[in-house]
Amino acid sequence: MPALKAYLAGPDVFLPNAAAQAEAKRTICARHGLIGISPYNPELDFSLPAAVLWRRIYLDDIAMMQGCDLIIANLTPFRGASADAGTLVELGWFLGQGRPAFGYSNTAEDFGARSRAQMRASPDPLPGIEVEDFGLADNLMIQGAVEYGGGVSLHLPPDGRSRAFDALDVFERCAAAAALETRR
Template identity: 35%
Template sequence: MKVYLAGPEVFLPNAREVLDAKIALAQRYGFTPVSPGDLEIPAYETKRGHGLAISAVNEKLMLSAEMIIANLTPFRGIAADVGTVYELGFMCARNCPAYGFSNVARDHFERLKAYYGGAVHPDAQGRPRGPDGLAVEDFEMIENLMLDGGIEARGGAFVTREVAAEAMFTDLGAFEECLSIAARRLLARH
């Protein structure tokens, strides 16, 4: 079964090393992995053209896959990498089995409270709001409800761990747990 390995690892200084480690783990669990960075991107005259080529290659890779495991560890803020979120949505729209992991165990609401410096309070109807008046999700989910919901609706699992800050995008324990769960659930059927 072909699995698309989504995540912000492509931005790491040692991206190839981390991607190769994820690929090796996926193979060990019986999957055929594909991930961003697997295909060569043709040269383009403009930055925009190059960016569009990367997008097209990644969509081609996703179309070749039958499932996704997405690294939803908060990236450059309180939530998952937006490119990874797009990829998860793309695969969910194809109704592919979806799995996610995060190396941050605090749920979305706790991270939003921290973002607002703890200043989240219920409004007159009891809905939590930040000091800017914006409503805050409080559904006891790891990420935005659409991500948790998309994974669950497709029979997947969302695995979390709390790891040291310096290992946030290199610790593969939660990723390997996703592989183990997916192998038990999916490979037996194929």
């Protein structure tokens, strides 16, 4: 059977060393028998008008997703209580397509605690808005997407200690599990 292609979604594309991070993830995937496909594209012409450029990135990403068998989503919180917005749309897309979804987060703190921290830093626009607090890593639709879409839970730091934003050891555990689950 040819190796499966894993779409490597995440805010990694925004890192200052995005190209090196993408390469490191592809190397880890290869170690576990997966072909990692990163949405990071250094050949994009960033001199294009914004209205052309973002649509090109969107359509390129959708085309890459179409060509992938599964997603491994970096669900580490990004600029708010939850994971990166684009990554979440992509996670939902794989779920909607019935293609396996896997995810990980480098943050050990749970969603309820992070939501309250966010509210302290930037108060809610109205009083009394509920905090979702099921002890999960993020909003329950995310937890459900990876649990019911991939057959395993969301991968978190196994020792309960948050990792650096760009650490790769939890990603490697997730990639190993994704390879194992989709091989069956």
